[in-house]
Amino acid sequence: MDMLKDIDAVIFDLDGTLVDSMWMWETIDVEYLARFGLEFPKDLQGSIEGMSFSETAAYFKERFNLPDSLEQIKSDWNKMAWDKYLNEVPLKEGAREFLEFLKANKIPAGIATSNSRELVDLIIDKHNIGHYFTSIRTSCEVEKGKPSPDIYLLVAMDLMVDPKKCLVFEDVIHGIMAGKNANMKVCAVYDKFSEKCEEQKIRLSDYYIRSMKEIRMEL
Numbered sequence: 001m002d003m004l005k006d007i008d009a010v011i012f013d014l015d016g017t018l019v020d021s022m023w024m025w026e027t028i029d030v031e032y033l034a035r036f037g038l039e040f041p042k043d044l045q046g047s048i049e050g051m052s053f054s055e056t057a058a059y060f061k062e063r064f065n066l067p068d069s070l071e072q073i074k075s076d077w078n079k080m081a082w083d084k085y086l087n088e089v090p091l092k093e094g095a096r097e098f099l100e101f102l103k104a105n106k107i108p109a110g111i112a113t114s115n116s117r118e119l120v121d122l123i124i125d126k127h128n129i130g131h132y133f134t135s136i137r138t139s140c141e142v143e144k145g146k147p148s149p150d151i152y153l154l155v156a157m158d159l160m161v162d163p164k165k166c167l168v169f170e171d172v173i174h175g176i177m178a179g180k181n182a183n184m185k186v187c188a189v190y191d192k193f194s195e196k197c198e199e200q201k202i203r204l205s206d207y208y209i210r211s212m213k214e215i216r217m218e219l
Contacts, residue, residue, distance in 0.1 A: 003187060003207050003215070008165035010102055011155050011184070014113035016171035019123055021089040022193035028080045038064055050146030050174025052139030053077075053116040078118050085122050091129075092189070094212030099132040101215075110135035110155040112168075112178075114145055134159055147174040149182035156182070169212075173197055176204045 004010075016022040030040040048056050057073040060066060066073065102109050109132055113120055117138050124130045135158035142150035149163075156163045168179030171191040179186040188205035189212070190198070202208045209215065 003167065003185075004107070006165065007107070007167045007185065009108045009110065009156065009159045009161040010167050010169070011110045011112050011152060011159075011179075013168075013170045013172075013175050014111055014120060014123065015115055016191040016193060017169050017175075017189050018092055018095050018111070018129075019089050019127070020092055020191075021085065021123075022171070022191055024081065024084045024088065028077065028084075032076065032080065033064065036064065036066060049172055050114060050178065052114050052142075052145035054140045055145050056114075074116060078116055081119055082122065085119055086126060089123070091127055092212060094215065096127075096129070098212045098215050099129060103132055108134045108159045108161065110137070110159055112137055112139075112151040112155045114139045114151075114175075116140070147177035147181060149178055152179055152182035152184060156184070170205075171201075173200060173204065176201060180204065 012018050026040070026045060029044060033040055048059055051059060053074060054070065057070045060073060061068070061070060068076070099109065111120070111133055115138060117140065120136060120138060124136065135155045137151060137155050137158070139145040139151045142154055144150050152166070152168060153163060156166050163183045166184040168184045168186045169189055170176045170179055170186060171189045172194050176186050176188055186205045187207040187209060188201040190210040194201065
């Protein structure tokens with residue numbers, strides 16, 4: 001298929017791209033801020049989009065003047081998300097089949113995510129998908145989160161592939177921008193959480209799919 005022409009590696013975002021989880025984070029943020037008697041600001045999700053887990057914790061601490069340490073904030077978020085990831089978050093439609101195709105055709109794959117390492121490991125183990133990936137990295141391992149290209153360039157280096165030969169799958173604007181800033185081809189993936197930005201996602205990306213099932217059907 002054209003999308004994979006001249007592509008030597010595929011790199012995936014995780015939340016909203018491989019797993020259907022973006023819906024739960026606003027709920028967690030609302031519950032977390034309520035602990036401190038704070039209301040959830042309407043602009044919050046847009047302000048933190050693409051930030052690493054550590055960057056987001058620092059942003060929360062400064063913006064809301066939270067008394068807890070950064071490590072405590074991140075620990076609380078991990079605890080709040082743990083059961084949801086374990087019991088309520090499925091793989092996106094067609095994801096496993098596409099990963100199987102890449103594995104069978106010896107096309108290396110990686111994950112470049114803004115989530116915490118603890119939750120990433122939980123998701124990978126829960127869905128038994130670790131064997132599909134040569135590199136799994138979080139934005140906490142680089143200087144800047146998305147839309148900076150740092151995380152995608154790091155995964156490309158792990159895969160030993162020229163960024164120009166990488167295809168990225170992303171579901172949010174800052175993630176798409178990170179892939180493009182890394183000089184990679186980007187396929188935008190539909191997710192209900194970001195559907196209000198769909199036109200912009202399509203405009204910024206090289207390809208667009210509603211579901212990875214579309215790729216499976218073409219293959």
